[in-house]
Structures are given as structure tokens and as C-alpha cells.
Amino acid sequence: MAEMHTPYSSLKKLLFFLNGLVAMSGVLLIGLGTWMNGKAALTRVLGLSSVHLLHIGCLSLAMGCGTVPLGLAGWYGATKEHRGILLFCFLSLLLVALVEVTVATVVLAIFPIVNDLALEHTLATLREHYKGYNEPDDYSAGWNLVMAKLRCCGVNNYTDFVGSSFETMTGRVYPRSCCKSAGATACDGHSVSRQVIHQKGCFHKLMRLTKIQCFTLSGGLLGAVAVQVPGILATWLLFAKLG
Numbered sequence: 001m002a003e004m005h006t007p008y009s010s011l012k013k014l015l016f017f018l019n020g021l022v023a024m025s026g027v028l029l030i031g032l033g034t035w036m037n038g039k040a041a042l043t044r045v046l047g048l049s050s051v052h053l054l055h056i057g058c059l060s061l062a063m064g065c066g067t068v069p070l071g072l073a074g075w076y077g078a079t080k081e082h083r084g085i086l087l088f089c090f091l092s093l094l095l096v097a098l099v100e101v102t103v104a105t106v107v108l109a110i111f112p113i114v115n116d117l118a119l120e121h122t123l124a125t126l127r128e129h130y131k132g133y134n135e136p137d138d139y140s141a142g143w144n145l146v147m148a149k150l151r152c153c154g155v156n157n158y159t160d161f162v163g164s165s166f167e168t169m170t171g172r173v174y175p176r177s178c179c180k181s182a183g184a185t186a187c188d189g190h191s192v193s194r195q196v197i198h199q200k201g202c203f204h205k206l207m208r209l210t211k212i213q214c215f216t217l218s219g220g221l222l223g224a225v226a227v228q229v230p231g232i233l234a235t236w237l238l239f240a241k242l243g
Contacts, residue, residue: 011238016078018231019071022070026067026069026071029060029067033058033059035057040053042146042149043209045142046206073089081242086235086238090236097225097229100224101221107217115207126155127161127164127166130143130175134176146202146206152200153178153202157199172189180196
């Protein structure tokens with residue numbers, strides 16, 4: 001006998017599709033977290049602001065790894081008409097969605113604050129802790145990577161190294177990573193010609209990267225929520241129907 005097409009059976013079929021979307025939103029979160037972890041190498045020199053974004057990226061990765069099996073569990077619960085599984089999926093996905101909205105809102109809210117506070121902190125840290133080109137410590141290596149990749153020098157400009165611990169140790173007013181060609185003879189730590197060094201600072205380029213990361217992260221999280229909400233509602237409706 002053919003199955004009757006009741007609102008109940010239609011809801012089950014809809015939930016099969018929506019749980020597939022929930023699982024796909026988990027894949028999106030995994031991709032977002034992986035992307036954030038990969039992009040953190042350049043912005044790590046900004047200190048705590050970059051660390052917070054890295055932690056949020058790891059949180060997105062963890063939520064994605066949890067959301068994929070929740071989508072599959074919701075599909076299984078709908079297939080077996082198991083109210084316990086449906087309730088567990090509803091509550092878990094609701095919690096995930098609330099965390100996603102909260103994190104996205106916080107990221108958008110703190111970016112202007114980071115933009116205002118990071119400059120002074122980053123400059124002071126550079127002048128105190130940067131040791132030079134090819135130095136093994138993580139901080140110096142991070143700045144060398146930033147200046148080479150972004151083609152810039154210092155935080156504001158090349159004069160940031162004047163009077164710094166780097167100048168005290170080496171007698172140079174800028175490191176080789178500021179040079180357009182690090183192996184050039186003219187790259188002697190004293191010549192500040194435009195033909196020799198990148199004269200503009202890195203801060204605004206780093207903040208542009210941070211802004212892209214913030215808006216991409218927030219947009220991805222809110223997009224995941226938009227995909228998950230119909231599945232959450234359908235799961236609750238089916239749970240209530242089975243009762």
C-alpha cells in the first residue's frame with residue numbers, strides 16, 4: 001500500500017534534507033576554522049587580538065566537527081522516529097547556533113577596539129623584543145615573515161627601529177627583512193633609500209588582513225546559523241509530533 005502523504009510524512013522528508021544542510025554547515029565551519037588557523041601566521045605579531053581570532057578559529061573547527069555528526073544523528077532520529085535522539089539533536093544544535101551568533105557578534109564588536117589599541121602595543125613590543133634578521137626566536141621570525149610577505153618595514157615605518165633593542169644590539173637602523181632585496185649590497189642597515197627598503201609600515205596592512213579575517217569569520221558563522229535554524233525548527237516540530 002502506498003504511503004499517505006500527510007503533513008507528518010512531508011515533515012520527515014523535509015527533515016532528511018535539512019539535516020543534510022546541517023551537516024554541510026558543519027563542513028563549512030571546519031573549513032572556516034582551518035582557514036583561520038592558516039591565516040594566523042602573519043597576524044600573530046599583533047599579539048592578543050590575533051590570538052583571540054586564532055582561538056575563535058579553533059572553536060569554529062571544534063563546532064564543525066560536532067555539527068556534522070549531529071546532522072547525521074538528526075537524520076537517523078527522523079528515520080527511526082526516535083524522540084530521544086531528536087531532542088538531543090535539537091538541544092545540541094540550538095546551543096551551537098547560540099554560540100555561533102554570540103561569537104560572530106563579539107568578533108564584529110571588538111574589531112574597532114583592536115584597531116585603536118593594537119598600534120601602541122605592537123610598536124612597543126617590536127621595539128623591545130625584535131632581535132633581527134634570521135634570528136631563531138618566534139617573535140623575530142614572525143616579523144621577518146610579515147615584512148617580507150607584505151613588503152613593509154616596522155609598524156608605522158622604518159624609523160620604528162631607531163632607538164630600539166635591535167639597533168642597540170646590531171648598530172643598524174633597520175633589519176634586512178625591510179630591504180627589497182635582502183642580499184643586496186646596499187642593504188646595509190643604514191641606507192634608507194626608496195630603492196633599497198620598503199619605507200611604509202606594516203600595521204595598516206596587518207589590520208586590513210585582520211578585518212578580512214573578522215568579517216569572513218563572522219559571515220561564515222552567521223551563514224552557518226542561517227542554514228541550521230530551519231533544521232532546528234523542523235527537528236523540534238517532528239519531536240513534538242511524535243509525542
